[in-house]
Amino acid sequence: MQDADEQHDLSDDSDYAAAKHQGSGMGVLSESVEAGGFDENDAFEVVYSKENVAIHPSQHIGERISGQLRVRKQRSSLFLRWVPYIHIHHEADYARNLSKSSTLAKDIQLYVINDLPFRCIRCIHRYIPPLAWQYIIIVLSSGLAYPPLYFYNGGIREFLATLKQHLLVVRSADNVNVFLVNDLQDPLQRSLSSLDLPRAVPNSRASSVKSPTAAFAFDEPQTSGRAKTNGTSGASEFAEQQAVKSHDPAFEISLQVLEKFSLITKFACETTSSIFHERQNQNCPSFEKISGENSSSKVLKSDKMLEPSHPLQFDNSLIHIGEPRQHPLDSRELATFFDSEGRVNDSLALRKRIFYGGIEPNARKEVWKFLLGYYLYDSTYAEREYLDSVKKSEYDCLKSQWQSISTAQVRRFTKFRERKGLIEKDVVRTDRSFSFYEGDENPHVKLLHDILLTYSFYNFDLGYCQGMSDLLSPIFFVIEDECESFWCFVALMERLGPNFNRDQSGMHSQLFALSKLVELLDRPLHDYFGQADCLNYYYCFRWILIQFKREFEFKNVMRLWEVLWTHYLSEHFHLYICVTILKKHRRTIITERMDFDTLVKFINDLSGKIDVDEIVREAEGLCLYAGEKGAACIPPGTPPSLPSDIASDFYPDNGDL
Amino acid sequence: MASRRRMLLKVIILGDSGVGKTSLMNQYVNKKFSNQYKATIGADFLTKEIQVEDRLFTLQMLILPFLQIWDTAGQERFQSLGVAFYRGADCCVLVYDVNVVKSFDNLNNWREEFLIQASPSDPENFPFVVLGNKIDVDGGNSRVVSEKKAKAWCASKGNIPYFETSAKEGINVEAAFECIAKNALKNEPEEEIYLPDTVDMAGSSRLQSSSSGCEC
Numbered sequence: 001m002q003d004a005d006e007q008h009d010l011s012d013d014s015d016y017a018a019a020k021h022q023g024s025g026m027g028v029l030s031e032s033v034e035a036g037g038f039d040e041n042d043a044f045e046v047v048y049s050k051e052n053v054a055i056h057p058s059q060h061i062g063e064r065i066s067g068q069l070r071v072r073k074q075r076s077s078l079f080l081r082w083v084p085y086i087h088i089h090h091e092a093d094y095a096r097n098l099s100k101s102s103t104l105a106k107d108i109q110l111y112v113i114n115d116l117p118f119r120c121i122r123c124i125h126r127y128i129p130p131l132a133w134q135y136i137i138i139v140l141s142s143g144l145a146y147p148p149l150y151f152y153n154g155g156i157r158e159f160l161a162t163l164k165q166h167l168l169v170v171r172s173a174d175n176v177n178v179f180l181v182n183d184l185q186d187p188l189q190r191s192l193s194s195l196d197l198p199r200a201v202p203n204s205r206a207s208s209v210k211s212p213t214a215a216f217a218f219d220e221p222q223t224s225g226r227a228k229t230n231g232t233s234g235a236s237e238f239a240e241q242q243a244v245k246s247h248d249p250a251f252e253i254s255l256q257v258l259e260k261f262s263l264i265t266k267f268a269c270e271t272t273s274s275i276f277h278e279r280q281n282q283n284c285p286s287f288e289k290i291s292g293e294n295s296s297s298k299v300l301k302s303d304k305m306l307e308p309s310h311p312l313q314f315d316n317s318l319i320h321i322g323e324p325r326q327h328p329l330d331s332r333e334l335a336t337f338f339d340s341e342g343r344v345n346d347s348l349a350l351r352k353r354i355f356y357g358g359i360e361p362n363a364r365k366e367v368w369k370f371l372l373g374y375y376l377y378d379s380t381y382a383e384r385e386y387l388d389s390v391k392k393s394e395y396d397c398l399k400s401q402w403q404s405i406s407t408a409q410v411r412r413f414t415k416f417r418e419r420k421g422l423i424e425k426d427v428v429r430t431d432r433s434f435s436f437y438e439g440d441e442n443p444h445v446k447l448l449h450d451i452l453l454t455y456s457f458y459n460f461d462l463g464y465c466q467g468m469s470d471l472l473s474p475i476f477f478v479i480e481d482e483c484e485s486f487w488c489f490v491a492l493m494e495r496l497g498p499n500f501n502r503d504q505s506g507m508h509s510q511l512f513a514l515s516k517l518v519e520l521l522d523r524p525l526h527d528y529f530g531q532a533d534c535l536n537y538y539y540c541f542r543w544i545l546i547q548f549k550r551e552f553e554f555k556n557v558m559r560l561w562e563v564l565w566t567h568y569l570s571e572h573f574h575l576y577i578c579v580t581i582l583k584k585h586r587r588t589i590i591t592e593r594m595d596f597d598t599l600v601k602f603i604n605d606l607s608g609k610i611d612v613d614e615i616v617r618e619a620e621g622l623c624l625y626a627g628e629k630g631a632a633c634i635p636p637g638t639p640p641s642l643p644s645d646i647a648s649d650f651y652p653d654n655g656d657l
Numbered sequence: 658m659a660s661r662r663r664m665l666l667k668v669i670i671l672g673d674s675g676v677g678k679t680s681l682m683n684q685y686v687n688k689k690f691s692n693q694y695k696a697t698i699g700a701d702f703l704t705k706e707i708q709v710e711d712r713l714f715t716l717q718m719l720i721l722p723f724l725q726i727w728d729t730a731g732q733e734r735f736q737s738l739g740v741a742f743y744r745g746a747d748c749c750v751l752v753y754d755v756n757v758v759k760s761f762d763n764l765n766n767w768r769e770e771f772l773i774q775a776s777p778s779d780p781e782n783f784p785f786v787v788l789g790n791k792i793d794v795d796g797g798n799s800r801v802v803s804e805k806k807a808k809a810w811c812a813s814k815g816n817i818p819y820f821e822t823s824a825k826e827g828i829n830v831e832a833a834f835e836c837i838a839k840n841a842l843k844n845e846p847e848e849e850i851y852l853p854d855t856v857d858m859a860g861s862s863r864l865q866s867s868s869s870g871c872e873c
Contacts, residue, residue: 418759422674425674425675425696426674426696429693429694429695429696430695430696431695432692432693433693466674466696466698467698469696470695470698536741538699538700538741538742541698541699541700542698542699542700545698545699546698550695550698596741596742596744597667597702597717597719597742597745600700600702600719600742601702601704601717604699604700604701604702
C-alpha cells in the first residue's frame with residue numbers, strides 16, 4: 001500500500017542529492033578511520049531534535065518514559081541520542097500501586113540511547129498504526145533492536161526525511177516500512193561497506209530504474225571536482241552487490257528477529273541496552289568483528305539469547321483474577337432492595353450485587369426491566385403499572401401500523417417487503433436448537449418476527465439489521481410478554497443501536513477503544529497485532545456487535561448480559577471481556593504468528609469454548625487494574641454509552657407519571 | 658510467508674442473505690446439512706485440506722456477510738469492513754437462490770463489490786464461480802431463475818463457470834468446490850506455483866450434466 005503522503009518519502013529526488021552533496025562538504029578528508037564514538041568535547045551540530053519521544057518499558061501505562069530524541073553530527077558522522085526526562089513523566093506512584101515491577105529511576109538509565117553511531121544501525125522499522133501512536137524500532141547491525149520509540153507528537157516522516165539529508169536511507173524492497181541505513185559518510189561505514197554485508201536493498205521505485213547503480217546515482221555530485229576515491233566507488237559497488245542480493249534470506253531472518261524483539265518491550269530493552277552499553281563503552285570495538293561474520297550466524301546468536309527467558313513469560317503479572325463469583329440473586333433477596341412503594345433506593349448496591357453474582361432465572365424477568373432501562377429504579381409499583389399500560393397501547397398502535405398494510409400495498413412497497421423478508425429469514429434461524437424456539441410453527445418464532453418488524457417501524461431509520469434477532473431472542477425468552485419484550489429491546493437498542501449504524505461509527509468507535517485498551521493492557525500483543533497488520537480488530541466484530549451472543553450457550557449469554565448491563569465497573573465492560581479473551585490466547589496468537597485470516601478463524605472457533613464465569617472474573621480484575629487509565633482509552637460517547645438526551649426521549653411524559 | 662502463501666487458497670463466498678452460503682460450505686467440508694444454521698454475523702471461516710496432483714493445499718473459505726443488506730438504494734451495512742477480509746483472495750464464489758429472483762439480480766452487485774474491495778491486479782481475468790443453490794426446493798417447481806438465464810449472465814461476464822447445487826441434498830457441491838479450487842489455483846502467479854495444463858482432481862467425474870462445469 002502506498003502512503004498517501006509521499007512528499008517526505010525517501011525517494012532519490014533532487015533535493016536528496018543536493019542535501020547530500022551539501023552535507024558531505026566538511027570533514028570528508030579530515031576524517032580518521034579509527035574514530036568512532038561521539039566526543040562531547042568536540043564540536044557537533046544538532047541536526048534533529050524531537051520532544052516527547054517515549055519508551056514503554058512494560059505494559060504499564062505508568063512506566064512510560066518520555067524523552068528527547070536527537071540526532072547530532074560530529075566530524076560528519078551521525079549519532080542518535082535519546083535521553084529521558086526522568087522526573088517528569090515517570091508516574092512512579094501510580095506504577096508502584098500497580099505493580100512490583102515498576103521501573104526504578106536507575107533502570108531508566110538502561111534505556112538511554114547514548115550517541116549511537118548511525119553506522120551501527122542496520123535499519124529503522126517504522127510503524128504508523130491507524131489507531132495508535134506511531135513508533136519506530138531501531139535495529140542494530142547485530143540484529144538486536146532497541147525498544148520502540150513512540151513519537152507522541154508524530155513526526156516520523158520528518159525524522160526520516162532529516163536522516164535522508166545526511167545518510168543513505170533506502171526503503172526495503174520487501175517492506176515499505178523498513179528503512180535501511182547506510183552512513184556512507186561515516187569513514188568506518190565506508191570501509192565496512194566494501195564488505196559484503198546484507199544490508200540495503202533499493203526500494204521498489206528505485207529498482208524500477210534500469211541499472212542498479214543508477215538508483216544510487218545521487219552519490220555522483222559528490223565526486224565532481226573533488227578527489228574522492230574509495231568512498232563512492234565503494235558505495236556503487238555496494239549498491240550493485242545489494243541489488244543482486246535484494247532477496248537475501250539473511251535480511252528476512254533478521255527482520256523476523258526484529259519482530260520477535262519488538263514483542264518484548266521490557267526484555268528486549270534490557271538485553272539490548274546492556275549489551276549495547278558494553279559496546280558503547282568500548283567504542284564499538286566488536287563491531288568489525290561481528291560484521292565480518294556471516295550475518296545469519298549473527299542472527300542465530302541473537303535469537304538464542306532470547307531463549308532462556310521466553311518473552312511471553314513476562315506476562316505472569318498480567319493475570320488479574322477478580323473476586324470469586326457469588327451465588328445469584330434470588331427473588332427473596334431481590335425483595336430486600338425495594339422500599340414499601342416499590343422503589344429501588346440503592347440501585348448501585350443492586351447493580352453491584354448482580355455484577356458479582358448474576359440473577360436466578362426466576363428473578364430475571366423483573367430485574368432485567370430495570371437493568372435494560374425500561375423501568376426506572378426510582379419508580380413505584382403504581383408508576384410501573386401505569387407505564388406498562390401506556391406502553392401496551394403504544395405497542396399495539398406501532399404493531400398495527402405494519403399489520404394494516406394490505407397485500408396490494410405490499411406489492412407496491414419494496415422496502416417493506418425486503419425488510420420483512422430479512423426478518424423472516426433470520427428469525428427461523430435464531431436459536432432454533434434452544435427449546436423455547438424449537439420446532440416447526442413455533443409461536444415464539446412468530447413473535448420474534450412481530451417484535452422486530454414493529455421495532456423497524458418504531459425506528460424506521462435504523463430498520464432491521466442482522467444481529468438484532470440475536471439480541472432480542474434472550475430478552476423475549478426471559479420477559480415472555482411480547483409488548484414488554486419490545487420495550488426492553490427498544491431500551492437495549494438505545495445503547496446498542498449504533499452498532500448497526502450504516503456508517504459503522506458505533507462499531508468503529510468500539511474497535512478503536514478496544515485497540516487502545518489492548519495497547520494499555522497488553523503491549524506485546526498490541527505490538528504483534530501491529531506487525532501482523534491486525535490492528536483493525538475486525539476479528540472481534542461479532543463479539544461486540546451482538547455482545548458475545550454467539551460465543552456462549554444460551555444460558556451463559558444471559559449470565560454475561562446481566563453482568564454487562566449493570567454497567568457497574570464500566571459501561572464498556574464488554575471491551576474488557578474482549579481484552580481478557582485476547583490475553584488468554586495471546587501466547588498462541590503470537591507464537592503461531594497468526595495472520596489476519598488465521599486470527600479470524602481462530603477467534604471464530606473460540607465460540608463455545610469460553611468459560612463465562614472465569615472470563616467475567618478475570619475481566620473484572622483487569623478492569624479494576626486498568627482503572628482510570630483504562631477508562632481514558634474509551635472516548636466519550638462510545639456505545640453502549642447512552643447519548644445524553646436519551647432518557648428524556650425514552651420517557652417523554654416522565655413528568656406525568 | 659511466501660512458502661506458506663503457496664499452500665493456501667483463499668476463497669471468498671458472497672451472496673444475498675439466506676441463499677445458503679453457510680450450508681454449501683458445511684456440506685462441502687463436513688458433508689452435513691442442518692436446518693438450524695444461524696445467520697452469519699461477522700465472517701464465517703472454514704478450511705479444508707485438498708489434494709491436487711500430490712500436492713496438499715488448504716482451501717480457506719470465507720463467508721463475508723458484512724455486506725449484508727442491500728436496500729433499494731443499493732447501499733448496505735458493514736460495507737467497508739470488507740477490505741481486510743478480501744486481501745489475498747484467489748477466487749470469489751457468488752451464490753444465489755434459484756427460487757429468489759432478487760438474489761440473482763444482486764449477483765452483479767456482489768461481483769462489482771468484490772472487484773472494488775479486493776481490487777485484484779487483473780480484474781478481467783479474476784476467477785469467479787457462480788452457484789445457483791436450492792434446486793431441491795419444491796422439486797424445482799418454485800424456481801424462478803432459469804438455468805439458461807443464469808448461464809447467459811455468466812457467459813456475459815467472461816464465461817464464469819456455473820453450477821446448480823443443492824446444499825441440502827449434496828447435489829453438485831463437491832464438483833462446484835473442485836472447480837472453485839482449480840480456479841483459485843489458476844489465480845496463483847506462475848512463479849509461485851507450477852501448475853500442469855490439466856489438473857485431474859478426484860471425483861471430477863461426478864460433475865453433473867445440469868451444470869456447465871468447470872472450463873479450466
